[in-house]
Amino acid sequence: MEPRYHSVILDEDKCKGCTNCIKRCPTEAIRVRNGRAFILTERCIDCGECIRICENHAKRAIGDDLDQAISFPYRVALPAPSLYAQFRRELTPKDLNKALIRLGFHEVAEVAAAAELTTVAIREYLKDLDRLPKPMISSACPVVVRLIQMKYPTLIPHLIPVEAPYITAARLAREKVCRERGLRPEEVGLFFLAPCPAKITEVKTDTGQVPLINGVIPISSVYGRLQQAMAHIDEDCSDGGSTTTGVGVGWARTGGENIALAQENVLAVDGIHNVLELLEEIELEHLTDVDYIEALACPNGCVGGALTVENRFVARVKIRKLAEKLDDSRIPDAVVEEGKRLYAAGKLTQKEELRPKAVLQLDNNLADAIRKMGELEEILAELPGMDCGSCGAPTCRSLAEDIVLGRAQRADCVFILREQINTLAQELLLLAKKRPQALKED
Amino acid sequence: MIQRFPVAGEDFSAAGEASSKIKNILRQVGEDAELIRRVCIAAYEAEMNLVIHAGGGEMILKLDTDMVEVIAQDRGPGIPDVELAMQEGYSTASDLAREMGFGAGMGMANMKRCASEMLIDTEVGKGTTVTLRFKTGKN
Numbered sequence: 001m002e003p004r005y006h007s008v009i010l011d012e013d014k015c016k017g018c019t020n021c022i023k024r025c026p027t028e029a030i031r032v033r034n035g036r037a038f039i040l041t042e043r044c045i046d047c048g049e050c051i052r053i054c055e056n057h058a059k060r061a062i063g064d065d066l067d068q069a070i071s072f073p074y075r076v077a078l079p080a081p082s083l084y085a086q087f088r089r090e091l092t093p094k095d096l097n098k099a100l101i102r103l104g105f106h107e108v109a110e111v112a113a114a115a116e117l118t119t120v121a122i123r124e125y126l127k128d129l130d131r132l133p134k135p136m137i138s139s140a141c142p143v144v145v146r147l148i149q150m151k152y153p154t155l156i157p158h159l160i161p162v163e164a165p166y167i168t169a170a171r172l173a174r175e176k177v178c179r180e181r182g183l184r185p186e187e188v189g190l191f192f193l194a195p196c197p198a199k200i201t202e203v204k205t206d207t208g209q210v211p212l213i214n215g216v217i218p219i220s221s222v223y224g225r226l227q228q229a230m231a232h233i234d235e236d237c238s239d240g241g242s243t244t245t246g247v248g249v250g251w252a253r254t255g256g257e258n259i260a261l262a263q264e265n266v267l268a269v270d271g272i273h274n275v276l277e278l279l280e281e282i283e284l285e286h287l288t289d290v291d292y293i294e295a296l297a298c299p300n301g302c303v304g305g306a307l308t309v310e311n312r313f314v315a316r317v318k319i320r321k322l323a324e325k326l327d328d329s330r331i332p333d334a335v336v337e338e339g340k341r342l343y344a345a346g347k348l349t350q351k352e353e354l355r356p357k358a359v360l361q362l363d364n365n366l367a368d369a370i371r372k373m374g375e376l377e378e379i380l381a382e383l384p385g386m387d388c389g390s391c392g393a394p395t396c397r398s399l400a401e402d403i404v405l406g407r408a409q410r411a412d413c414v415f416i417l418r419e420q421i422n423t424l425a426q427e428l429l430l431l432a433k434k435r436p437q438a439l440k441e442d
Numbered sequence: 443m444i445q446r447f448p449v450a451g452e453d454f455s456a457a458g459e460a461s462s463k464i465k466n467i468l469r470q471v472g473e474d475a476e477l478i479r480r481v482c483i484a485a486y487e488a489e490m491n492l493v494i495h496a497g498g499g500e501m502i503l504k505l506d507t508d509m510v511e512v513i514a515q516d517r518g519p520g521i522p523d524v525e526l527a528m529q530e531g532y533s534t535a536s537d538l539a540r541e542m543g544f545g546a547g548m549g550m551a552n553m554k555r556c557a558s559e560m561l562i563d564t565e566v567g568k569g570t571t572v573t574l575r576f577k578t579g580k581n
Contacts, residue, residue, distance in 0.1 A: 151469070154478070154479040356475060361471060361472030362471060362472070369470070370507065372471075373471050
């Protein structure tokens with residue numbers, strides 16, 4: 001299996017080797033080995049569930065640092081819509097833009113504003129509904145996209161091939177800055193302030209010559225400095241230059257994308273385990289009466305991202321209030337026209353076709369895989385079925401899989417080990433009772 | 443490889459678990475995704491029939507390199523008129539099942555649509571065995 005880059009990593013010093021994360025991982029990508037968690041990289045979809053569950057904070061996401069932006073002559077910040085909900089004080093996109101300029105950025109490209117163009121593109125794409133598989137699924141959440149590639153490859157044609165808002169924001173920002181300022185693409189540093197590790201991975205695995213985005217800064221790591229900058233924004237004379245409306249801001253929480261689309265027969269789901277459940281239903285063709293599904297891996301949507309600061313329920317309410325205040329009922333006509341123009345020019349749709357990622361299979365050869373499956377079931381029948389996790393695998397089934405694949409052994413199961421010791425002890429006892437004939441009776 | 447899954451009758455909360463397990467097995471052996479999709483739609487319908495009509499039964503998965511076979515076996519009431527049961531829209535599901543959104547009369551038709559071959563062995567009062575065969579590979 002090819003090694004993959006991941007933003008989610010383990011801090012070995014902090015890991016106590018408990019089994020919380022292995023039980024929580026939706027793709028069973030974690031094992032405990034040598035007293036430490038161990039990520040099977042080819043299975044990780046960077047959802048951040050392990051970061052959320054780990055009480056020792058041993059799982060974290062590696063992102064970029066604000067100081068890395070300094071090396072670029074011209075610096076552009078791309079704030080995720082979820083950033084608006086992170087602060088105790090009530091703020092507007094304008095306030096945040098001012099604070100970002102104070103941190104040393106020359107310009108702000110609002111991801112929320114790009115989300116409005118994304119919305120227009122999705123509406124345009126859905127006009128052909130009769131020719132599309134139903135339901136179509138949003139591709140805004142990279143975790144959901146990767147989950148589908150790995151576990152539900154037949155649903156790949158259901159994913160709407162419209163770029164996620166932060167990608168569109170970056171692409172348009174670089175073009176605009178180069179055009180307006182006469183800069184070369186490599187002179188412009190684009191920094192995305194992200195709520196989740198999946199988006200970091202997405203950016204880091206981009207292989208373009210000039211990267212689409214130069215760095216991804218976790219919201220949690222820039223939060224403190226933004227908070228400080230925020231205290232002085234009233235001294236600024238600029239107006240913050242915001243173009244986003246409530247429609248784009250609303251994308252930060254579950255249901256926001258659907259509100260933006262203003263279509264009937266839509267459904268929204270959040271939380272990776274709920275998403276899994278729904279994808280099962282879609283694959284069984286049980287939801288063909290639904291046109292579009294907004295599926296987000298984090299509870300409450302992007303405001304629930306593993307790299308955010310504010311409580312996700314509080315943040316969700318803040319986003320709703322801000323969206324309503326900025327008007328989330330309609331996208332301005334000029335933006336709709338711009339969106340249609342860009343869509344027609346192919347600038348809002350995905351450039352690369354998504355491919356299945358077959359990482360769950362036991363063997364590349366079908367006959368061998370079937371044989372191993374038989375072995376797996378036999379081993380599973382011997383295991384206690386308690387899914388206790390003491391062996392370091394999340395379930396008895398995954399231990400059986402690891403044994404078949406040579407990654408573990410039967411005695412890793414504490415119950416089997418105990419039985420084996422018991423048998424051994426009894427044999428020892430029997431042996432001990434056998435008195436050599438030469439000895440006297442007691 | 444043969445694997446058996448018991449299915450409880452009238453237990454709507456657990457309904458679909460056997461097909462879900464079958465899907466995971468097929469995924470792990472690396473069968474073609476489109477084939478898995480067809481097997482699972484058909485297996486789900488067969489499983490629902492065990493739940494709704496037969497008072498439960500057993501699902502059996504047989505795996506070979508050139509064939510996936512799913513068998514739904516029960517000792518339920520049997521099907522008096524197989525031809526009628528195969529018709530789209532025909533259903534004898536209970537009111538309870540209908541209230542829960544089942545019994546649209548598409549189950550048997552869906553199974554036939556998805557499988558390469560479908561055999562029904564039924565006797566009124568004795569039970570039913572539905573065998574669904576799926577050829578692997580690109581044909």
